[in-house]
Amino acid sequence: MCIAVPGKVTVIDEELNVATVEVGGTTKHASADLVPDIQVGDYVLVHAGFIINKLDEDDALETLKLFEEYMGVNLTEDRGK
Amino acid sequence: MSDNIILLSHGAGGKKSSELTEKVFLKHFTDPALLELNDMAVLELPPGRLSISTDTYVIDPIFFPGGDIGSLAVHGTVNDVAMSGARPIALSAGFVLEEGLSIADLERIAASMARAAGQAGVRIVTADTKVVPRGAADKLFINTTGIGVIPGNLEIGGGQASEGDRVLISGTIGDHGIAVASSREGIDLTTPVVSDSAPLNGMIGELVASLGSDIHVLRDPTRGGLATVLSEIASHSSVGIAIQESAIPVRDTVRGACELLGYDPLYLANEGKLVVVAAEKAHEEALRIMQNHPYGSDAVLIGTVTGERPGKVVLNTLMGGTRLVDKLSGEMLPRIC
Amino acid sequence: MKYLDEYRDPRVAKALLEKIHGSAGRIDREIRIMEICGSHTVSIFRAGIKSLLPENVRLVSGPGCPVCVTAMSDMDRMIALASPPDGTDTLVATFGDMIRVPGTKTSLEAEMASGADVRIATSPLDAVMWARKHFEKSVVFLGVGFETTSPTIAATVLKARKSGLKNLFVYPAFKLLPPALVALLETPDIAIDGFLCPGHVSVMLGADAYRPVAARYEKPCVIAGFEPIDILLGISNICDQLAENKHEVANAYGRAVSNGGNVKAMGILDQVFEPVDAPWRGLGTIPASGLGFREEFAAYDAIRRFGLDSVEAGSEPKGCACGEVLRGLMDPPRCPLFGKACTPDSPVGSCMVSSEGSCAAWYKYSS
Numbered sequence: 146m147c148i149a150v151p152g153k154v155t156v157i158d159e160e161l162n163v164a165t166v167e168v169g170g171t172t173k174h175a176s177a178d179l180v181p182d183i184q185v186g187d188y189v190l191v192h193a194g195f196i197i198n199k200l201d202e203d204d205a206l207e208t209l210k211l212f213e214e215y216m217g218v219n220l221t222e223d224r225g226k
Numbered sequence: 227m228s229d230n231i232i233l234l235s236h237g238a239g240g241k242k243s244s245e246l247t248e249k250v251f252l253k254h255f256t257d258p259a260l261l262e263l264n265d266m267a268v269l270e271l272p273p274g275r276l277s278i279s280t281d282t283y284v285i286d287p288i289f290f291p292g293g294d295i296g297s298l299a300v301h302g303t304v305n306d307v308a309m310s311g312a313r314p315i316a317l318s319a320g321f322v323l324e325e326g327l328s329i330a331d332l333e334r335i336a337a338s339m340a341r342a343a344g345q346a347g348v349r350i351v352t353a354d355t356k357v358v359p360r361g362a363a364d365k366l367f368i369n370t371t372g373i374g375v376i377p378g379n380l381e382i383g384g385g386q387a388s389e390g391d392r393v394l395i396s397g398t399i400g401d402h403g404i405a406v407a408s409s410r411e412g413i414d415l416t417t418p419v420v421s422d423s424a425p426l427n428g429m430i431g432e433l434v435a436s437l438g439s440d441i442h443v444l445r446d447p448t449r450g451g452l453a454t455v456l457s458e459i460a461s462h463s464s465v466g467i468a469i470q471e472s473a474i475p476v477r478d479t480v481r482g483a484c485e486l487l488g489y490d491p492l493y494l495a496n497e498g499k500l501v502v503v504a505a506e507k508a509h510e511e512a513l514r515i516m517q518n519h520p521y522g523s524d525a526v527l528i529g530t531v532t533g534e535r536p537g538k539v540v541l542n543t544l545m546g547g548t549r550l551v552d553k554l555s556g557e558m559l560p561r562i563c
Numbered sequence: 564m565k566y567l568d569e570y571r572d573p574r575v576a577k578a579l580l581e582k583i584h585g586s587a588g589r590i591d592r593e594i595r596i597m598e599i600c601g602s603h604t605v606s607i608f609r610a611g612i613k614s615l616l617p618e619n620v621r622l623v624s625g626p627g628c629p630v631c632v633t634a635m636s637d638m639d640r641m642i643a644l645a646s647p648p649d650g651t652d653t654l655v656a657t658f659g660d661m662i663r664v665p666g667t668k669t670s671l672e673a674e675m676a677s678g679a680d681v682r683i684a685t686s687p688l689d690a691v692m693w694a695r696k697h698f699e700k701s702v703v704f705l706g707v708g709f710e711t712t713s714p715t716i717a718a719t720v721l722k723a724r725k726s727g728l729k730n731l732f733v734y735p736a737f738k739l740l741p742p743a744l745v746a747l748l749e750t751p752d753i754a755i756d757g758f759l760c761p762g763h764v765s766v767m768l769g770a771d772a773y774r775p776v777a778a779r780y781e782k783p784c785v786i787a788g789f790e791p792i793d794i795l796l797g798i799s800n801i802c803d804q805l806a807e808n809k810h811e812v813a814n815a816y817g818r819a820v821s822n823g824g825n826v827k828a829m830g831i832l833d834q835v836f837e838p839v840d841a842p843w844r845g846l847g848t849i850p851a852s853g854l855g856f857r858e859e860f861a862a863y864d865a866i867r868r869f870g871l872d873s874v875e876a877g878s879e880p881k882g883c884a885c886g887e888v889l890r891g892l893m894d895p896p897r898c899p900l901f902g903k904a905c906t907p908d909s910p911v912g913s914c915m916v917s918s919e920g921s922c923a924a925w926y927k928y929s930s
Contacts, residue, residue, distance in 0.1 A: 147711035147763040150485045151566035169482025169564035170417040178718040179828040194686020195715040198766045204817040216578035545576045545791045547611020549928045555907035559659030563919045
């Protein structure tokens, strides 16, 4: 239905309310008009040139920990990309 | 002003045409056969069967990261000639120029073609130029026809894959497609992706010299990408092909750009990659030869030729599932869905 | 790539699949799960998930592909914008998804080939840029999409108003998901045990939006992301619920979806648009399931501006079973046109033309 990609905010142009978002070695400008208070360093979802939400890092970590506990695999090693 | 752009009179066959030939083309195209300035070139050929291929290049933009329309026109045709196992020998070059094209750009492209031909070890032996009114072409189009000679009695072709063969690729896929698309779609690549545009005849020469008839199919996955080439081989040879998703090399940047644009790297164009289908007993040696070559350092085994589901390509997915891989239908468009 | 690679780990997939096989094994009948969203359909096919599920778990594709549910009447009117009845010089801006969709007589692709100015946008903001650059033209953006996409277009309209643009218009063919879900559940012959709910629509709507549906129709509704692991998590949760006779809303995409959704985005959507009855391909007209411009923003409405009501709207192509496919009543290969008259190269129905339509996915990835 809707492709949206997770990426990291690297720059915010306050005047235009546009963020630079990095997705696996590519960067794209995305409007921050649909979300309150985005910070540099946030992970966000981008759809059709707009940030549609901030990603909740705590929730993601919790899910990964769940995988690890139940399945005996290690996923939280820093993939840092 | 009129000194630095292409005018209709540059194509009229008179003084201006000679001027353009001398000042731009002959500066870079210096093969003795071409310098005869006949309407044809006469060549001595070694014994063997002739491999001939023609292709027309209309790429936009004409300059892209890692190459330009000129180097692409040389590499593309050299590679097509070489896919029969032939040693490419000579190229012709036909130019359709749009009125108003910058002569500096044209010269840059001619120089790039000469350089690419030199590196590939082929001669540009005959050329032609036409000029069309503004709007009748997009900057310039180039047609190159190439000839080469096939050594011995090699039978390399899309219909030669047989059950048990191994499928190899010479490196990462999608680099050219993303290099070109990113300059078109306004994506900035933090780590620039450059086109893989390269001549593959050197690597092919070594493969053929060492392994001869154990090399069954050679293909360069250009438009339509790896998926389309494998589908074509499967149907021409009436075999099944099974490939491993985890084995297919894709750069992170290319993956990122594909995520953003909704593209599948399997369908992206490549201009310097080689798909090899080789007999099982020869595939390790083939890999070694490829990996020792500058254009094949990332070569890997990606799959096998099977007797199941003739004409189909089956992908074993990362998740451990299977799915079919079909030819590309239509043009890839950036999507939101 | 963070937030992608972790959800593509084969080891986790294996463990989840074991779990799914376990729960499905406790249910001695066929379980039918509808993935509403077309992006789920494509992910499921691309990862080969169907080949890994237990025999009694069947995935059925739903009506969540905005291209597929666009009615022929809307399609014909959008194509007409390329050369509108009043002769206005237009520039039609559209997402790439719509380019090849066949109207009754022609398509945007064919109009482009005949010289119409049709351009592919990767964001509705591209239309603002083109409107600024070409003020001699009327720039019309084709507004197609669900709740993920429509707020981006509402924000674009606000931007156009702020910068005083007079030559930007939107054709509102948006669809709302919850009314369609209810319409599906009210279909007499529908047999679905649980719903895999669309991750990115839910980013906007919030998980709470599904609670009335899950309670009233007693079906598990599980929100899932689009990576293979996300989808397996969702399927696993549905199977667990069915094994225990539960029917709750669960959020298996917590990193992106909250209970309340994106309040700011939905507020912007509500500021510009209001619910209207809308025609869906294959489902008919569903009350309050589309969006029209509020009076305050009527100046941006392409339908009013170009008098498109006069454009004759065609009907659905003969023999095409897109409607049954979209309602999950028929698998694509059972349509008489599938793979014969209707292929991705020459699509008859919209489910074949959209890259995320279920017919296209069946055709491309399985046989």
